[in-house]
Amino acid sequence: xxxxxxxxxxxxxxxxxxxxxxxSYVNLGWGIPNLIADYLPAGLTVFFHSExxxxxxxRRARAxxxxxxxxxxxxxxxxxxxxxxxxxxxxxxLMSRGGHLDVAVLGGFxxxxxxxxxxWKVPGARGxxxxxxxxxxxxxxxxxxxxxxxxxxxxxxxxxxxxxYPLTALACVDTIVTDLAVIDVRAEGLLLRETAPGWTxxxxxxxxxxxxx
Amino acid sequence: xxxxxxxxxxxxxxxxxxxxxxxSYVNLGWGIPNLIADYLPAGLTVFFHSExxxxxxxRRARAxxxxxxxxxxxxxxxxxxxxxxxxxxxxxxLMSRGGHLDVAVLGGFxxxxxxxxxxWKVPGARGxxxxxxxxxxxxxxxxxxxxxxxxxxxxxxxxxxxxxYPLTALACVDTIVTDLAVIDVRAEGLLLRETAPGWTxxxxxxxxxxxxx
Amino acid sequence: xxxxxxxxxxxxxxxxxxxxxxxxxxxxxxxxxxxxxxALARTGTRNITAISNNCGTRDGELGLMFKNGLISHxxxxxxxxxxxxxxxxxxxxxxxLELVPQGILCERMRAAAAGILGFYTTxxxxxxxxxxxxxxxxxxxxxxxxSPIRADYAFIKAQRADELGNLxxxxxxxxxxxxxxxxxxxxxxxxxxxxxxxxxxxxHVVTPAIFVHRIVQAKGIRYAG
Amino acid sequence: xxxxxxxxxxxxxxxxxxxxxxxxxxxxxxxxxxxxxxALARTGTRNITAISNNCGTRDGELGLMFKNGLISHxxxxxxxxxxxxxxxxxxxxxxxLELVPQGILCERMRAAAAGILGFYTTxxxxxxxxxxxxxxxxxxxxxxxxSPIRADYAFIKAQRADELGNLxxxxxxxxxxxxxxxxxxxxxxxxxxxxxxxxxxxxHVVTPAIFVHRIVQAKGIRYAG
Numbered sequence: 001x002x003x004x005x006x007x008x009x010x011x012x013x014x015x016x017x018x019x020x021x022x023x024s025y026v027n028l029g030w031g032i033p034n035l036i037a038d039y040l041p042a043g044l045t046v047f048f049h050s051e052x053x054x055x056x057x058x059r060r061a062r063a064x065x066x067x068x069x070x071x072x073x074x075x076x077x078x079x080x081x082x083x084x085x086x087x088x089x090x091x092x093x094l095m096s097r098g099g100h101l102d103v104a105v106l107g108g109f110x111x112x113x114x115x116x117x118x119x120w121k122v123p124g125a126r127g128x129x130x131x132x133x134x135x136x137x138x139x140x141x142x143x144x145x146x147x148x149x150x151x152x153x154x155x156x157x158x159x160x161x162x163x164x165y166p167l168t169a170l171a172c173v174d175t176i177v178t179d180l181a182v183i184d185v186r187a188e189g190l191l192l193r194e195t196a197p198g199w200t201x202x203x204x205x206x207x208x209x210x211x212x213x
Numbered sequence: 214x215x216x217x218x219x220x221x222x223x224x225x226x227x228x229x230x231x232x233x234x235x236x237s238y239v240n241l242g243w244g245i246p247n248l249i250a251d252y253l254p255a256g257l258t259v260f261f262h263s264e265x266x267x268x269x270x271x272r273r274a275r276a277x278x279x280x281x282x283x284x285x286x287x288x289x290x291x292x293x294x295x296x297x298x299x300x301x302x303x304x305x306x307l308m309s310r311g312g313h314l315d316v317a318v319l320g321g322f323x324x325x326x327x328x329x330x331x332x333w334k335v336p337g338a339r340g341x342x343x344x345x346x347x348x349x350x351x352x353x354x355x356x357x358x359x360x361x362x363x364x365x366x367x368x369x370x371x372x373x374x375x376x377x378y379p380l381t382a383l384a385c386v387d388t389i390v391t392d393l394a395v396i397d398v399r400a401e402g403l404l405l406r407e408t409a410p411g412w413t414x415x416x417x418x419x420x421x422x423x424x425x426x
Numbered sequence: 427x428x429x430x431x432x433x434x435x436x437x438x439x440x441x442x443x444x445x446x447x448x449x450x451x452x453x454x455x456x457x458x459x460x461x462x463x464x465a466l467a468r469t470g471t472r473n474i475t476a477i478s479n480n481c482g483t484r485d486g487e488l489g490l491m492f493k494n495g496l497i498s499h500x501x502x503x504x505x506x507x508x509x510x511x512x513x514x515x516x517x518x519x520x521x522x523l524e525l526v527p528q529g530i531l532c533e534r535m536r537a538a539a540a541g542i543l544g545f546y547t548t549x550x551x552x553x554x555x556x557x558x559x560x561x562x563x564x565x566x567x568x569x570x571x572x573s574p575i576r577a578d579y580a581f582i583k584a585q586r587a588d589e590l591g592n593l594x595x596x597x598x599x600x601x602x603x604x605x606x607x608x609x610x611x612x613x614x615x616x617x618x619x620x621x622x623x624x625x626x627x628x629x630h631v632v633t634p635a636i637f638v639h640r641i642v643q644a645k646g647i648r649y650a651g
Numbered sequence: 652x653x654x655x656x657x658x659x660x661x662x663x664x665x666x667x668x669x670x671x672x673x674x675x676x677x678x679x680x681x682x683x684x685x686x687x688x689x690a691l692a693r694t695g696t697r698n699i700t701a702i703s704n705n706c707g708t709r710d711g712e713l714g715l716m717f718k719n720g721l722i723s724h725x726x727x728x729x730x731x732x733x734x735x736x737x738x739x740x741x742x743x744x745x746x747x748l749e750l751v752p753q754g755i756l757c758e759r760m761r762a763a764a765a766g767i768l769g770f771y772t773t774x775x776x777x778x779x780x781x782x783x784x785x786x787x788x789x790x791x792x793x794x795x796x797x798s799p800i801r802a803d804y805a806f807i808k809a810q811r812a813d814e815l816g817n818l819x820x821x822x823x824x825x826x827x828x829x830x831x832x833x834x835x836x837x838x839x840x841x842x843x844x845x846x847x848x849x850x851x852x853x854x855h856v857v858t859p860a861i862f863v864h865r866i867v868q869a870k871g872i873r874y875a876g
Contacts, residue, residue, distance in 0.1 A: 022428065023428040025636045047590075047635070047636070049636070050823070051753060051754070052678045052679060052681075052823055052826045053678075053823055053825050053826050054823050055634045055635065055636055056590075056628070056635075067822065068680045068681055069681045069682070069821045069822040069823060069824040070681070070822045070823050071678075071679040071680060071681055071823060072679070073679070074679075075678075075679035075680055080628060082623045082624040083588055083589075083590040083592060083623040083624060083626075083635060084628045085592055085626075085628050085631035085634040085635070086628050086629050086631070086820075086822060086823060086825055087631075087634060087825070088757075088825055088826065088827070088828070088829040088830055088857075089678065089704075089753070089754075089757045089825075089826045089827045089830060090754075090757035090758060090760075090761050090830045091634075092754075092757075093540075093753065093754025093755075093757050093758065094536075094539055094540040094541075094608065094754075095634075095636060096754060097540055097541035097754050097758075097772070097774060098538075098539050098540045098541040098608070099541060100539075100608075100636050100637065101636075116777070126742075127730075127732070127738050127741070127742070128706075128730045128737070128738060128741050128748055128750070129730075129750065130705075130727075130728065130729035130730050130731060130750070131728055131729065131750055131751070131752050131753065131780070132728055132729040132752075132753050133728075133752070133753040133754060134752075135752035135753075135754075135755070135774050135775055135778065135780065136752050136753060136754030136755065136774050137754075139541070139772075139773045139774040139775075139776075140541050140774075166778065166779055167777050167778045167779075168778065169774075169776070169777070169778070170776060170777040170793075235653065236653040238861045260815075260860070260861070262861070263598070264528060264529070265453045265454060265456075265598055265601050266453075266598055266600050266601050267598050268859045268860065268861055269815075269853070269860075280597065281455050281456055282456045282457070282596045282597040282598060282599040283456070283597045283598050284453075284454040284455060284456055284598060285454075286454070287454075288453075288454035288455055293853060295848045295849040296813055296814075296815040296817060296848040296849060296851075296860060297853045298817055298851075298853045298856035298859040298860070299595075299597060299598060299600055299853050299854050299856070300600070300856075300859060301532075301600050301601065301602070301603070301604040301605055301632075302453065302479075302528070302529075302532045302600075302601045302602045302605060303529075303532035303533060303535075303536050303605045304859075305529075305532075306528065306529025306530075306532050306533065306765075307529075307761075307764055307765040307766075307833065308859075308861060309529060310529050310533075310547070310549060310765055310766035311763075311764050311765045311766040311833070312766060313833075313861050313862065314861075329552070334554075339517075340505075340507070340513050340516070340517070341481075341505045341512070341513060341516050341523055341525070342505075342525065343480075343502075343503065343504035343505050343506060343525070344503055344504065344525055344526070344527050344528065344555070345503055345504040345527075345528050346503075346527070346528040346529060347527075348527035348528075348529075348530070348549050348550055348553065348555065349527050349528060349529030349530065349549050350529075352547075352548045352549040352550075352551075352766070353549075353766050379553065379554055380552050380553045380554075381553065382549075382551070382552070382553070383551060383552040383568075533765065533767070537770070540758065541772065541773065541774075542758070542770050542771065542772060543770075543771040543772065543773070543789040543790065543792060543794050544770065544771045544789055545762070545767045545768075545769065545770040545771070546767065546768040546769045546770070547766065547767060547768065548766065548768070549766075564768040564769055564798075565768065567768060569768045573789075594854070595854070596854075597853075597854070600854075628822075629819070629820070629821075629822070629825075629855070629857075630854070630855050632854075
């Protein structure tokens with residue numbers, strides 16, 4: 001594995017932020033995606049959806065400002081942007097499942113070349129596991145972006161021919177933003193749209209478990 | 214057909230009103246049922262549901278008081294009782310279909326001995342016809358009372374072995390209040406619970422198309 | 427940022443093509459988007475599929491659309507005895523009709539809104555409504571399979587919108603409007619008043635802005651009953 | 652008239668029998684009926700089926716119920732890494748679990764509320780969630796049949812109730828509460844404030860009184876996260 005600098009988690013988030021259309025309604029999942037709100041390009045307006053029943057979330061609450069009746073889907077106290085609204089959780093997921101969100105950004109354990117996503121359960125993990133809102137969101141968003149490291153800690157590809165981890169949803173991913181690349185999932189295969197500074201297509205291909213176009 | 218006085222439409226409504234439990238949530242359909250609100254026994258509190266999205270309807274609006282944003286399911290301007298609420302029409306029918314209404318009172322063309330109801334379409338009538346909320350309400354109310362004349366204008370029974378009019382719902386009616394009788398639909402048959410003043414069971418049976426217990 | 431405010435009802439409906447499927451809010455004279463309907467009639471767009479509780483009251487509500495022969499198919503619950511232009515077209519077989527129980531009409535639109543592909547209900551079992559529909563028994567109850575009703579547009583009426591599209595409705599003029607707003611691909615709302623962002627308490631928003639695509643102020647035509 | 656106001660949380664839950672199916676509102680520390688949960692734990696009622704998004708945060712929320720071994724089956728979306736009492740019971744096989752996608756959990760409860768006997772969704776297709784469920788293709792989309800989730804009781808939390816049971820919620824403490832209120836046979840709400848009938852604007856009511864059966868004021872236990 002080439003010993004070159006990769007994008008940090010924050011840089012992945014910043015890169016993914018550029019994929020968001022102006023004025024779009026967006027849900028951010030656990031992990032790297034949740035950092036995106038802090039890295040929006042100047043002049044871009046995005047409305048954040050939280051599956052516990054908020055549209056128009058603002059920044060996270062500062063110390064002393066926390067209101068535990070106003071938390072996001074990660075249970076973290078947040079603030080409201082102007083023009084926000086509250087609704088019950090069935091309507092919140094009607095938004096995610098019914099194709100109303102313009103973009104959802106989720107974390108991932110594995111993405112297959114067909115755009116299958118595995119992001120809720122590590123095989124053999126202890127405990128009950130938990131699904132949360134990821135399956136509804138993955139099934140329903142108009143555009144689904146996955147943000148993750150390109151490889152596991154052991155260097156194994158997380159972009160694979162077929163997912164071996166328990167699946168979240170089939171053929172749902174549109175774009176993968178990693179610490180090495182931006183990749184679009186197309187009918188004809190995985191299109192390498194962008195490489196991280198200093199990385200070649202060949203190097204990235206070697207760390208990817210499915211062919212890159 | 215005995216030439217004896219029968220209950221008026223208003224008297225049928227007043228009799229049906231006595232079937233409503235105190236504190237119950239009630240939907241009143243077109244025709245005689247809609248008169249019930251004017252004949253509630255003293256001291257009885259009932260909350261009226263309207264399938265266009267009102268709980269806690271009050272009396273009809275008086276002349277000069279009409280607000281056409283506040284109409285009932287018959288499109289007639291109404292008022293609100295204290296503690297009323299508004300909601301969209303899907304929630305209004307969630308109430309009717311999901312078993313939340315304690316009592317619904319509908320008009321009827323025919324009721325069968327099994328409690329099948331026909332009340333939305335006269336065979337051979339001109340025009341498109343219209344279903345409205347009757348099918349949802351008939352399928353979902355905890356208790357369904359039908360108010361109607363005991364016989365057609367021609368003297369034919371409206372309580373029959375099998376409905377010949379287009380059906381609204383199967384096996385939905387619990388009680389029938391007519392100008393001659395109060396009848397409960399039981400698994401074992403139609404139970405004549407009450408007769409109009411001056412009428413005998415035998416006379417009522419002759420005007421009924423199914424056996425009375 | 428994408429702009430939802432439109433300068434006129436005519437601009438708001440200008441691109442509606444022939445053959446569009448359109449939901450029209452309103453019930454009993456309350457909450458009908460009458461100004462949008464008049465604007466649509468002015469475009470002369472034809473062959474519309476109209477999804478609405480009823481089919482107009484004389485010239486009011488959808489009446490004008492039927493009068494002008496612009497609607498060819500209707501999905502409705504209660505076309506109505508005073509929908510004379512509809513009834514004439516229907517009798518002349520110029521308009522076809524699917525009659526749907528009112529709550530099922532709501533629920534089928536909500537299914538479209540919520541990404542539900544079908545649902546089972548006891549409503550309509552044993553009636554004309556069940557004709558041609560899959561029947562099965564679940565938990566000893568006979569039920570039928572109902573499908574989502576989708577639309578290209580929803581034409582709705584609200585009392586107030588902020589500039590992002592958050593809506594509130596007045597009294598019982600709410601009725602079908604919030605459901606249709608969620609169910610259509612493009613929702614166009616006529617409102618009595620447009621207020622600045624932040625003027626509507628987030629707890630009081632009835633239709634969140636995500637469901638609203640075009641906003642136009644229209645204090646105009648109103649029909650009572 | 653039937654009285655919905657209860658003098659104490661203990662009185663409000665006194666008749667809940669062993670083996671009851673109970674929905675518990677709340678998400679992320681907001682909107683949990685913590686006072687009702689403590690009262691239920693005091694009754695020692697056992698063998699409860701709990702339907703809730705998560706399974707407690709240490710001693711908070713449902714934590715106490717698992718600590719005391721009162722829950723035997725759970726239908727949940729995200730039990731949670733900090734639900735240590737649940738996780739211990741689950742590991743010891745003293746509690747069984749049905750994991751449900753969060754939106755489908757909402758939708759299955761709403762189906763129960765709305766008299767829907769089942770619905771088709773694409774959510775969960777190809778995943779563990781689809782195991783044992785009927786699959787079919789509708790409109791070229793693979794989907795699975797989901798069933799209603801009903802309950803004997805809903806324990807919910809609201810900010811304000813009038814004496815009839817109309818409810819409003821504070822900020823994002825709304826979450827699952829309005830859906831559960833509609834889905835259970837008996838809904839018990841703990842509120843911060845009981846106000847006179849007529850104090851809540853009819854347009855601002857979130858849960859109409861028809862869905863609420865018992866009201867109790869409880870300014871007490873609160874857990875943050």
